[in-house]
Amino acid sequence: MHFSIRQSASAVRQSSPVLVAACLWLGLMVFVAVFAPWIAPYGYAEQDLLLRLQPPSFAGGPPGHWLGTDHLGRDVFSRAIYSIRISMAVAFFGALIGAVFGTALGALAAHRRGLVEEIVMGLVDVQAALPFLIFALLVIAFFGNELFLFVLVVGFQGWERYARLARGLVLDAKTRGYAAAARSMGLPLWRVYLVHIGPNIAGAMAVQFTLNLPETIILEAGLSFLGLGIQPPLTSLGLMLNDSRNYIVLHWWLPAVPGALIFVTALSMSLIGDGLRDWFDRSQR
Amino acid sequence: MSHLIRPTRRGFMTGAAALAGAATLRFPTPALAQSDRPDLVIAVQGLVDNLEPIAAISNVGMRVVNAMYDTLLYRNFLANPDGSGAVIEPGLATGVERLNDRTVRVTLRDDVVFHNSEPMTAQDVAFSFGYDRMFGPEPLTPRAAYFRPDLAEVSVIDDSTVEFVTNGPDYAMEKRLASWIGWVVPEGYFRDKGLDGFGTAPIGTGPYKLKEFLRGDRVVLEANDDYWRGRPTARTVTFVVVPETATRVAGLISGEYHIACALNPDNIPLLQRYNEVEGRGAQIENTHLVVHNQVDNVLADKRVRRAMHKCIDRDALNTALWAGLAGVTNGFQLPMQGEAYDPNRAPYRQDIEGAKALLAEAGYSGKPITYRTLNDYYVNSVAAAQAMQQWWQEAGLNVEIEIKENWGQVTGDGLMSRNWSNGFPLTDPVTPLTTDWHEGSNVQKNYGWKAPEEFNALLGKIRSMPNSPERSAAFQRALDIFDDEAPGTPLYRPYELYGIQSSIGWSPVTFEWMELRPHNLAFD
Numbered sequence: 001m002h003f004s005i006r007q008s009a010s011a012v013r014q015s016s017p018v019l020v021a022a023c024l025w026l027g028l029m030v031f032v033a034v035f036a037p038w039i040a041p042y043g044y045a046e047q048d049l050l051l052r053l054q055p056p057s058f059a060g061g062p063p064g065h066w067l068g069t070d071h072l073g074r075d076v077f078s079r080a081i082y083s084i085r086i087s088m089a090v091a092f093f094g095a096l097i098g099a100v101f102g103t104a105l106g107a108l109a110a111h112r113r114g115l116v117e118e119i120v121m122g123l124v125d126v127q128a129a130l131p132f133l134i135f136a137l138l139v140i141a142f143f144g145n146e147l148f149l150f151v152l153v154v155g156f157q158g159w160e161r162y163a164r165l166a167r168g169l170v171l172d173a174k175t176r177g178y179a180a181a182a183r184s185m186g187l188p189l190w191r192v193y194l195v196h197i198g199p200n201i202a203g204a205m206a207v208q209f210t211l212n213l214p215e216t217i218i219l220e221a222g223l224s225f226l227g228l229g230i231q232p233p234l235t236s237l238g239l240m241l242n243d244s245r246n247y248i249v250l251h252w253w254l255p256a257v258p259g260a261l262i263f264v265t266a267l268s269m270s271l272i273g274d275g276l277r278d279w280f281d282r283s284q285r
Numbered sequence: 286m287s288h289l290i291r292p293t294r295r296g297f298m299t300g301a302a303a304l305a306g307a308a309t310l311r312f313p314t315p316a317l318a319q320s321d322r323p324d325l326v327i328a329v330q331g332l333v334d335n336l337e338p339i340a341a342i343s344n345v346g347m348r349v350v351n352a353m354y355d356t357l358l359y360r361n362f363l364a365n366p367d368g369s370g371a372v373i374e375p376g377l378a379t380g381v382e383r384l385n386d387r388t389v390r391v392t393l394r395d396d397v398v399f400h401n402s403e404p405m406t407a408q409d410v411a412f413s414f415g416y417d418r419m420f421g422p423e424p425l426t427p428r429a430a431y432f433r434p435d436l437a438e439v440s441v442i443d444d445s446t447v448e449f450v451t452n453g454p455d456y457a458m459e460k461r462l463a464s465w466i467g468w469v470v471p472e473g474y475f476r477d478k479g480l481d482g483f484g485t486a487p488i489g490t491g492p493y494k495l496k497e498f499l500r501g502d503r504v505v506l507e508a509n510d511d512y513w514r515g516r517p518t519a520r521t522v523t524f525v526v527v528p529e530t531a532t533r534v535a536g537l538i539s540g541e542y543h544i545a546c547a548l549n550p551d552n553i554p555l556l557q558r559y560n561e562v563e564g565r566g567a568q569i570e571n572t573h574l575v576v577h578n579q580v581d582n583v584l585a586d587k588r589v590r591r592a593m594h595k596c597i598d599r600d601a602l603n604t605a606l607w608a609g610l611a612g613v614t615n616g617f618q619l620p621m622q623g624e625a626y627d628p629n630r631a632p633y634r635q636d637i638e639g640a641k642a643l644l645a646e647a648g649y650s651g652k653p654i655t656y657r658t659l660n661d662y663y664v665n666s667v668a669a670a671q672a673m674q675q676w677w678q679e680a681g682l683n684v685e686i687e688i689k690e691n692w693g694q695v696t697g698d699g700l701m702s703r704n705w706s707n708g709f710p711l712t713d714p715v716t717p718l719t720t721d722w723h724e725g726s727n728v729q730k731n732y733g734w735k736a737p738e739e740f741n742a743l744l745g746k747i748r749s750m751p752n753s754p755e756r757s758a759a760f761q762r763a764l765d766i767f768d769d770e771a772p773g774t775p776l777y778r779p780y781e782l783y784g785i786q787s788s789i790g791w792s793p794v795t796f797e798w799m800e801l802r803p804h805n806l807a808f809d
Contacts (some may be wrong), residue, residue: 045671045674045675045677047672047675048673049601049602049605049672050601050604050605050607051602052605053551071551071606071668072672073605073672074606093511141690145687227660227688231686231687231688232667232670232671232686233671233675233686235673245529245530245531246530246531246534246549246551246552247551248531249555250400250554250555
């Protein structure tokens with residue numbers, strides 16, 4: 001299996017315009033997330049109490065607040081920009097933690113077999129059977145709500161899928177000649193796993209990662225909406241939705257902006273994940 | 286020196302006037318008529334865990350308590366059309382007589398029965414305010430210590446007379462007996478059950494009796510058809526917990542609830558869109574506050590506390606968050622405190638530069654100060670916290686907001702600043718200063734506020750003197766010290782906004798409870 005830019009580019013070209021749009025959207029979101037402070041005209045917590053609940057400027061609101069203001073007179077556009085940054089970061093690092101942790105445990109289970117495998121796979125089953133929201137609520141209720149802990153909790157979601165997948169792939173890889181060859185050449189274990197087996201299972205893990213991302217975006221939004229996630233004055237897409245509860249009927253832009261961002265971003269990630277899987281399946285054949 | 290309070294008909298609603306006469310007649314209660322009366326459903330932001338009337342003192346407890354119990358004397362809020370009346374009228378007591386500055390005698394009605402059909406006796410009254418329940422070393426209702434008068438003795442003179450004697454002079458006794466400590470409970474039943482047992486299955490003399498109590502979920506009351514003020518107008522009253530403001534409003538509009546409590550003024554435009562519902566409200570005799578726990582933290586320096594206080598622009602909070610409906614006070618006082626209230630006292634002004642200077646003087650180094658709040662318990666609490674945080678930040682105060690799930694978490698380990706509210710239930714300077722900020726109060730005892738000697742001495746004066754220029758001066762001086770020390774700081778008088786089905790005849794009062802007695806609840 002070879003990764004090459006040319007191949008990826010042609011894969012994108014062959015794919016549907018929807019997939020292209022999804023890639024462009026996600027690219028835009030990543031760009032916004034990275035350069036948020038330069039894009040946003042106002043600070044995310046900057047208030048103008050006398051200019052609260054103003055509609056977007058295209059809907060008759062004051063100029064300078066393209067997407068209107070919220071109940072504290074904060075610029076919705078700026079908050080949306082920062083929210084994208086926070087939500088994307090939480091989702092990305094959360095998903096990454098799950099991926100690294102799950103993959104490592106899965107590989108460990110496949111490597112050690114026996115009791116270790118039993119325990120790891122037992123934990124996987126427990127995690128899969130546990131309603132995740134309840135688990136998240138419990139952790140946050142017991143340990144309080146810190147940004148770091150929150151990212152960890154989000155990261156915990158879906159680790160069992162990586163563990164299962166990694167275990168299967170590593171077991172498979174171990175039966176392949178290249179792994180046995182590398183091992184018999186006396187390479188240290190970490191080299192066998194990181195340099196030889198790792199790249200061979202990376203594609204599948206990447207697909208899993210992309211499929212997991214939209215879930216973490218929605219999880220962040222869900223927990224923040226419930227008041228268990230990002231805490232004010234920091235902002236996130238879920239928190240913006242939470243703030244808008246009281247204003248849904250008469251101030252449509254408050255729920256519409258974060259709602260649409262969550263929807264389109266999660267959808268894009270999902271589409272890209274599907275596309276990547278299809279492409280990966282084809283290239284496997 | 287003595288005077289007898291007589292019933293004042295002035296300002297009574299017409300229905301109430303008729304009922305006052307009818308109280309002795311007793312309405313016949315035909316079984317069939319039961320179904321004529323509607324089931325009233327009230328959506329509330331929260332409920333208390335214990336319905337013992339003093340244990341339940343809180344923004345969410347009093348509205349239930351007021352439907353289940355009666356006070357000895359009755360403050361007729363509705364004597365003023367805006368619900369702010371301060372007339373003290375007969376309640377469970379037909380009259381009150383002041384023998385001297387420490388002694389008050391009440392004469393009791395003889396036709397009152399508790400929900401369990403036992404008649405209310407002088408013993409029940411003496412017990413309700415007595416040594417065992419209220420002022421002994423280990424009172425059955427420990428929380429009474431925060432709110433009670435400084436009682437020395439409560440004794441039964443005869444079957445219909447009870448005498449109250451205080452340690453020092455107490456000219457506010459009549460008002461106290463009409464306030465949120467003035468409820469009468471049945472002695473035998475209370476002793477049997479204890480505080481928690483009673484709080485779970487409470488019995489009072491009020492218009493509604495308990496039918497069902499699911500903690501944290503709902504309280505269902507049913508009409509007490511033997512009520513001495515007349516037949517209740519609703520068949521049942523259900524207080525159902527709906528923590529989200531938006532959900533309470535939606536449920537009101539859909540017809541699921543008849544009344545939705547603790548709405549946000551931002552909901553008014555929405556209510557105005559529908560003919561079937563409307564908003565009714567009143568500025569209540571209460572202030573929302575910021576209060577500081579100063580034990581082992583940077584808030585022990587009063588300059589830091591004062592800096593926090595100086596940063597707040599109360600007018601901006603009122604204009605923006607309350608649509609101007611809340612009240613911005615001039616100092617920690619309200620007009621209904623009477624003679625001691627000084628209308629010319631300077632209002633609080635935002636002074637960020639002054640705050641910066643104080644912080645520089647205190648050598649404040651940017652150490653984080655946490656500010657805890659529940660989500661929607663106090664209307665606008667989170668919005669106000671975020672607005673204040675911006676001002677604090679401007680002055681260099683590093684305040685972190687922590688939104689908590691329940692009061693245990695708010696007041697638990699690590700507490701620094703938090704929000705709070707104080708009721709002003711007595712139309713007198715004694716509350717809240719001498720109840721919530723005195724020597725034995727939580728703030729002085731547990732939050733580490735070392736109040737100046739002078740402050741506590743002034744509270745003693747306020748508590749024990751009749752209205753006089755000297756008392757007013759003591760009160761104003763105490764307020765100066767309060768502002769200088771800033772153990773806490775008032776924000777505004779909240780506007781208690783109810784959403785209600787327009788067809789229901791009911792008026793809000795200027796206190797954190799609802800009047801659901803027959804004279805203030807009518808259905809078309």
